[in-house]
């Protein structure tokens with residue numbers, strides 16, 4: 001369909017979504033010499049890692065070797081250095097979301113990327129299997145951004161869905177993992193909290209004691225907890241909002257309202273029951289709902305659980321990853337939670353083990369100049385629940401950015417990008433790939 005609206009901008013590569021995947025894609029493509037435009041619907045770079053207040057960057061390494069590339073590693077290292085943390089923990093690193101935002105802003109702009117905040121992709125112009133332009137909403141109304149290669153890094157595969165790419169959602173009933181509206185506390189006595197753990201257990205132990213005694217404020221069997229940082233801050237991954245579809249406007253609205261209600265209950269729980277939190281303030285609930293799972297595109301290859309079990313290698317692999325299969329329940333149910341925990345324990349790799357991610361999982365069916373990166377690539381549910389953490393999304397992001405440059409240089413469709421040359425470009429920008 002053609003839209004008669006003014007052109008806002010034209011670039012070789014146009015990226016929707018400035019979360020971890022979109023930023024890695026943009027930095028990769030810009031380093032490889034292309035003109036890039038990046039549009040973000042909110043006013044914040046970093047997606048769920050900042051606006052979603054998710055508390056840490058986890059699993060950059062498999063416990064033996066780094067799997068994250070230079071883009072991800074150097075961003076987290078810079079954040080550590082600004083937080084006064086002498087050495088980054090590649091398995092689990094708390095990050096300060098405000099510092100991360102500043103690092104992202106600066107790196108995006110220094111790379112020469114044309115960045116737009118408050119601009120949302122709402123339609124696509126598609127002709128003969130090619131996207132010609134993204135239609136975006138802006139403060140001045142609808143505009144179009146023309147490009148040659150488009151990258152969908154929206155987390156929800158929003159652009160791919162608008163362009164007609166088939167997708168999957170949730171389990172056999174369409175049920176998805178429950179989302180969480182994360183919270184931020186201040187005025188935490190971190191030293192007192194840490195000192196109390198040996199005697200009282202941590203927040204999770206305290207929650208489960210209350211739950212068992214029938215005194216917990218919520219019937220929540222999957223208590224994740226908080227990460228503390230700085231001089232008294234904590235980000236909390238607290239409470240699931242069960243039985244909702246985050247792609248449905250009514251449910252999405254309910255999630256924000258319910259998430260804020262739940263946050264108050266957790267705030268009270270921490271103040272009353274967790275040592276070190278007696279005077280903590282609830283500074284904010286996240287501006288962006290913590291969506292764990294929505295669409296998964298139908299790509300040329302669907303990464304699947306058998307690949308996880310076999311620690312698969314692929315001729316077109318763009319990186320390797322090691323986070324376990326972590327499918328949070330869609331319903332509040334102790335039995336469902338027991339299965340979640342059993343699954344994580346059963347699937348967790350030993351240190352040094354990892355699986356490959358094939359380039360074909362980023363290539364959607366039906367459109368020749370589109371790539372998808374982040375938590376919505378082509379996988380089954382099990383693999384989505386593994387690859388969805390921040391370093392996994394950055395791996396697919398940097399690969400999509402590099403592949404876009406190659407597709408332009410070769411004048412080929414995204415599906416025809418030659419794997420060997422792509423791997424060479426990924427290495428050139430500091431990506432980690434096994435030696436052949």
Ligand SMILES: Cc1cc2nc3c(=O)[nH]c(=O)nc-3n(C[C@H](O)[C@H](O)[C@H](O)COP(=O)(O)OP(=O)(O)OC[C@H]3O[C@@H](n4cnc5c(N)ncnc54)[C@H](O)[C@@H]3O)c2cc1C
Pocket residue numbers: 016017018019020021022039040041042044045046047048049054055056057058119120121122153154155156158159179180181182237288289290291292373374375376388389390391393
């Ligand atoms: C509660 C929770 C806790 C988590 N905890 C951790 C953790 O501790 N460590 C970890 O590593 N991972 C964690 N994760 C996973 C991780 O944060 C996300 O899966 C990851 O951020 C996904 O990256 P992404 O770039 O694919 O998408 P997102 O982070 O969702 O970014 C997508 C971006 O696209 C923008 N966007 C969406 N639609 C449009 C549009 N139409 N036009 C323009 N922009 C658009 C969004 O505003 C957003 O900025 C957690 C996830 C959740 C939900």
